[in-house]
Amino acid sequence: MEWGILMIEIKDVTKKFGKKKVLNGVSFTAEKGKITCLIGINGVGKTTIMKAIMALTPIASGEILIDGKKIHKESYEKITFIPDTITMLPQMQIRDAFVFMADFYDSWNQARASELLRFFKLQETDRISDLSKGNTAKVNLILGLAMDVDYVLMDEPFSGIDIFSREQIADVFTSHLIEDRGVIITTHEINDIEHLIDKVVLLDNGVVLKEFDTEEIREKEGKSVVDIMREVYEA
Numbered sequence: 338m339e340w341g342i343l344m345i346e347i348k349d350v351t352k353k354f355g356k357k358k359v360l361n362g363v364s365f366t367a368e369k370g371k372i373t374c375l376i377g378i379n380g381v382g383k384t385t386i387m388k389a390i391m392a393l394t395p396i397a398s399g400e401i402l403i404d405g406k407k408i409h410k411e412s413y414e415k416i417t418f419i420p421d422t423i424t425m426l427p428q429m430q431i432r433d434a435f436v437f438m439a440d441f442y443d444s445w446n447q448a449r450a451s452e453l454l455r456f457f458k459l460q461e462t463d464r465i466s467d468l469s470k471g472n473t474a475k476v477n478l479i480l481g482l483a484m485d486v487d488y489v490l491m492d493e494p495f496s497g498i499d500i501f502s503r504e505q506i507a508d509v510f511t512s513h514l515i516e517d518r519g520v521i522i523t524t525h526e527i528n529d530i531e532h533l534i535d536k537v538v539l540l541d542n543g544v545v546l547k548e549f550d551t552e553e554i555r556e557k558e559g560k561s562v563v564d565i566m567r568e569v570y571e572a
C-alpha cells in the first residue's frame with residue numbers, strides 16, 4: 338500500500354441538524370502515526386465531526402476517506418471512537434467490560450487491555466459505578482486503545498478530570514501503547530497537551546480556521562499553539 342494515503346481525509350464536509358448548519362465545508366487530514374487535535378469552543382462541531390468520521394451520523398455533502406477509501410459502516414475495523422462518557426453498564430466490573438468488548442469486536446486485544454490496566458494502576462474487579470471521574474476516563478480510554486485498529490478518535494479525553502489523571506493519560510500518548518496509530522482528539526484546553534500533539538485543527542462555527550503542524554510553527558516561527566490560537570481567534 339502507498340504510504341501517502343494512510344490518513345483520514347475530511348473533504349469539504351457539510352452537515353445540518355434541521356435548518357441549522359453545523360459543519361460548513363470542513364476539510365482537514367489526520368495522518369496515521371500522528372496525533373491531531375481538533376480545537377474549538379463548545380458547540381463548534383467537534384463531536385459531530387468525530388461522529389461523521391465514524392459514519393454514525395450522515396453528512397449532507399463532501400466526503401470522508403480512510404486510507405483512500407470512502408467511510409462506510411464497517412470502517413470500525415480500522416477505526417474506533419472513544420466518547421466522553423462511558424458506555425458500559427454501571428454494575429459491570431472492568432473485567433466484564435473487557436469480556437463484552439472481546440465478544441463484540443474481533444479487533445479487541447486483551448493483552449494490551451491488561452497492560453493499560455496496569456499502566457493506570459486499576460484492578461479488573463473495580464466496579465464501573467464506583468470509579469472516580471478520572472478513573473472512568475481511564476477505563477474509557479483503555480476500552481478504545483485496546484482495539485487493534487489504525488485510527489483512534491477521542492472526544493475530550495482530558496475534560497473535567499484532575500491534574501494527576503490528566504498527566505497519566507498524557508503519558509499514554511507518549512508511550513508505546515499508541516504505537517504508530519493515527520489519533521484524533523478534541524479539546525478546548527490545550528495547555529497540558531501541547532507537547533504531545535503533532536497537528537492542530539482550529540475550528541469555529543463549523544469551519545476550519547487553520548490547520549498546522551505544531552513542530553513546524555515552533556521551529557520555523559518560534560510560536561506555540563496558544564500563540565497561533567490568539568492570532569486566529571482574536572483576529
Ligand SMILES: Nc1ncnc2c1ncn2[C@@H]1O[C@H](COP(=O)(O)OP(=O)(O)OP(=O)(O)O)[C@@H](O)[C@H]1O
Pocket residue numbers: 354359377378379380381382383384385386
Ligand atoms: N442530534 C442533534 N440534533 C440537533 N442539533 C445537534 C445535535 N447534535 C449536535 N447538535 C448541534 O450541533 C452543534 C455542534 O455540536 P457538537 O456536539 O458537534 O459540538 P462540539 O464542538 O463537540 O461541542 P462540545 O465541546 O460542547 O462537545 C451544536 O450547536 C449542537 O447543539
